[in-house]
Amino acid sequence: MAEYLPLIVAALIPLAVPVLALAAAGLDAALTARARGTSVAVGAARPLREITRLLRQQRRTVLGADRLLWRIGGVGLIVASFLAVIVVPFGDTVAADLPIGVVWFNTIDVALWALWWMLGWGANGAYALIGGYRFLAQALAYELPLMFALTAPAVAAGSLNVGEVADAQSGLWFVVSMPIAALVYLVSVAAFSAWGPFSPAAGRDLAGGVLGELSGIDRLLVKAGRWCLLVAGSAFAVPMFFGGGAGPLLPEPVWVVIKTVLVLLVLVFAGRAIPAVPPQRLAEIGWVVLVPLTLLQLLITSIVSATGTGGM
């Protein structure tokens, strides 16, 4: 039985991630409905109505679209979110216990650069293409801080294996001992999901940007993919910064899910509260503020680890 557990977890990921994503989308729609003074229940069901609408909607064809790249970008987001979660340990069980899981997650996040841009390019429309470029401009601002933020827990744990990073937090969670890295990581999750302040790539000022020309099942996959990425980022934050499965009474896998939901809630509420930032302004914030801060965080973490109190 025990040898099949990773397979069972791997099979559950493509089910559980979209369910959490749907819940998050429902919450977001319900909050929007409340802010507008319309029925909260009707608002919460909006994502479900949107799914049934898009499933029945026929694809619009776009003249001169680069279908191959467009479809890869469309399917890619949701696939990337599943691939990111396979390295997250649920207690002792990991779908794929890679020795370099942290780098794996980083690679998935870099693949998003290509996928978001392909979405913009494939549509053969000016607004969609500008949306794709907006995402790349934003990616250049958040990627280096994100890389350093991921390096700090790996340095403190002395391992690139996600499970070992989680185990290294038995004394103190990394969110406490390296708050800057944790904050930068969460900001970057919102950024690679094009969520909240980082949504201009799909902005209304661009008639939907990368979403603009999408219809039917393609649009559904991309919209679902965005929420799934937010879920995947929340799930990966748990072993990296929030002590993995550690917690009283309940079994470890349950704690991982509970913490994932809590991180997701923080991301949803924070993303709604912060206004969109133009991508061209993000580079200065990323490189003048966040890169030095994360490097400082890395320096402190390295010194603490090297002087023997490492593991913390």
Next chain:
Amino acid sequence: MIASVLFWISALVAVVAGALVFKVDSMARATYALALSFIAVGVAVLTMRQDFVGIIVILMMVMEMAIMAVFMISYMGMNPALMPMDMTHAKRPAAAIATIVFVGLGAAVLLIPWPVIDPQPVEGLTEQLGEAMMGSKMLVMLTVSPVLFATIVASVVLASPRGRYDRYGDRLRGPAHDPEPGGLGR
């Protein structure tokens, strides 16, 4: 066995995707065909149990190609790269050079007396590879990397059409005059 099959499949994908770079008619597809080729190379490296190196190859190359697509499309001179275009030029010399290089490298692969490897799994493979490749040349690398980095910074500074005097005026005072304000209001 599975590793060998995977290696040959990824080697084939790498070569075919590399050839596709010159067959497709769009800058975007050419760039991402090259990205696919590099991903296949990364997978081939993974089959040699070089987890870190293989994944890093994929990470760096996908990132680089995402940026390269932007440059390829914006700098494709007279022929706007938003339209279908031929990916080849100077065809005859290119074909000759490609053939010579391929034959040369292929011959080198077959003729070099490679060291016989111990088939037992080794601990710390990445570290050993790093030691073997870089160990005796660390001083050179330590000297070259700051020089390379300084060159990049210097060329960006020289290429930038707007220096600090354009931004702040002759006395380097006051708020910056930028066409697009940065995020910090400096």
